[in-house]
Amino acid sequence: MSNIVIENLNTQPLQEQKLEIVERKGLGHPDYICDSLMDRVSVNLCSEYLKKLGYILHHNTDKGMLVSGKVEGELGGGEIVDPMLLVFGDRATFEADGIEFDIENIVTSTAKEWFSENLRFVDPSQIQYQIELKSGSSELTDIFRRKKKNEVLGANDTSAAVGFAPSTFTEWIVHETEKHLNSSTFKKEYPESGEDVKVMGVRNNNDIHLTVAMPLIDSYIKSEDEYFKRKNEIINEIDEFVSKYAETENNLPSTSISFNTLDEPGKGLNGIYTTVTGTSAEDADCGQVGRGNRVNGIIPLNRPSSAEAAAGKNPVSHVGKIYNALSHRIAYRIYNEIPDVSEAYVWLLSDIGKPIDAPRMATTQISMEAGTLDSVKTEVHEVINSELENIQQFCMELAKGKIPLY
Template sequence: MSPVATTGEDFISVYPNTAPPIEALPYELVERKGVGHPDTMCDAIAERASRYYSLFCLEHFGRVAHHWFDKVMLYGGQADIDYGRGDILTPYTVLFAGKGAYRCGEQEIPLVDILRRATTDVLSEVTTGFDPSRHLRVECGIVDHQGAGRGHSRYRPRSTADLVAIGDPTLKSNDCNLLHGYAPLSRLENAVLGVERLITGAEFKAANPDTGWDVKVFGSRREGRFGLIVNMPFLAAGIESFEHYLHRKEQCHKVVAAYLGHVLGEEPELLLNPTDRNGRPYLTALGSVADTGDVGAVGRGNRVNGLITPMRAMSIEAPAGKNPLDHTGKLYGVLAHQLAQEISELTGRAAETHIFTSKEAPLSRPDEVVVRLTDWSGEAEAGLEARIRETVTASLESMDDLTRNLIESGVTMW
């Protein structure tokens, strides 16, 4: 279907999905970059910065100043690593580029402080032993320059009257966007997502405090045979020798294998830390390859549902850090997956959702919403189709709830 603007209820379409279900394909590939991966760190930092900035504005102005902080890059540091020790010699550098307001009228917005606090909080959560006073340098490239075609800069509000309230009916799409979502996850997708969450979860970390956070999981399925590769660093300070490393790796391998056997109902092929086949252990200082100079950037990692799924419909938007009021690359990206989940539960079928919006379209009225369902019989299910349309319409008419959730509670998009 071509992305052409429509009128009335015609903008919502429900079609059968004639493609084979993902589980019926003979081959499937899935990847996840863990919370300690530099790319994932940047997504989390960008979104945390947007949340903190929005919360400050709501507290002081009752409205949110326009901004986008979705151009975050992390330059890794330098570390001295050997058995029994891991020290950071050169700090991480986190660079923010984008646009935002530094004041509203005479009231200053402490933007640089907000960016540093967001960065410190995220990196403290996804590393071990992080000390921002020694391990972090933040560079702010946020500008408040005027945008094209605007009477005055939305990044230099003269008073709160220049700010937009959450749920303002005049809010319109900030860009042209194509977004996609699907549900439910396949068995392989659930396994890949679950393994990373297991390793970076509180229970595993309490039992294995010498493990790092930069976990990367690759999963494949050939017919009914599953295979997973898991990259998981260890903290150098806790590893005494290569033999000790191999021993600890084998202990962790057993935990991960037992988990996979439980979620898949069978024992898959599992390779843990293939990088050490060259005789060098996977050791880090704080738990991430960012310790030794690796670089991360927003949008280079997981999609909104936390996975990289090349065999699925997948948005290429980088939602983290975007304005939560009207940037539909963020709003509709989250909504597409939420709608797919709701519609899948409503119909008992696998669902895909596709949302297209042009710039300046009302938030409640994108140009097109397409729902595709497995085993859909069309006219024979007119009553169910009406309920699907009602679900889509209700969600679009309550975009303010999604915005509040993004700001107040936070929605993980990586």
């Protein structure tokens, strides 16, 4: 590919900069629910299209929204008053070559399956489902008919994406703290902890502070005193987890933790963070695709980011999904495989209708620990070209849900 630009990254690597802010929205956060669930719908649609036709048809399920309901919380166990509403929006192919696809059943069964697998205290039958998927426009759906055997599809949008490597320790510990709090091991030890975990990390020089929000399930909490007792136990456990991983760093960072900082003793339910179902979507916060984590699982405020929401987009023509994920893969290959690269950013730009393996521009910005940029240009070209040459395989990994996007 000729239109590859390689240039020096003329800034300090992020890990060496003074200030860094990173966020992760966890499993039960309304935005995470929308991203994860709508992408599962896309994966299941791909499976159905492949099963019945042998190829993937036009669809994008990236306009989902979770509308919060209403509960009456109570120490010892509250109840749901109004259910959550899950709205599925955008496009799908309902019929092709005389074969009809039961889109409504695929969508609702996927949603119920997702809730059953991921949120212990949410009953899928108590959620309302509103399906607003429509057929795609004639020109965009024609992209799928233009494909010749063994050819990649044309891009269905003019869009840009950016990926980077490596992750900083702050990015990594924010990500891993949420994963730990939603692990089966942690939930077994602290079954009263809900899945709606949010972690905000800030690094000031070598001092890292994490602010964690996670509700406690009100059916486990009999009094305000019990809430604060369990809260303190969880704070100590989080601090132990974070401190253990900080010790693995060569330049040992100082770490501190805050947990459920809105709490105020003496106010009863008004001063403690409890939920009936483990998610704030029950009555406090709506969710929407694209407002959650970037494709590498975090919201890194110091990094450039892609404007597209990857979750739910089709994995064979929508570069808003493909290039988002691929740019990170290329950046990590450059960092891991090419000596003396300390940080890499990869930018990919598409032209609507042009083959996805031929972006208009592929730009790499590199910071070197030693040596010169000229000494690695050939290897960078080889990495980019090899990934673009194998983009069909990459797209099938996306189609099968093998590449995490949130």
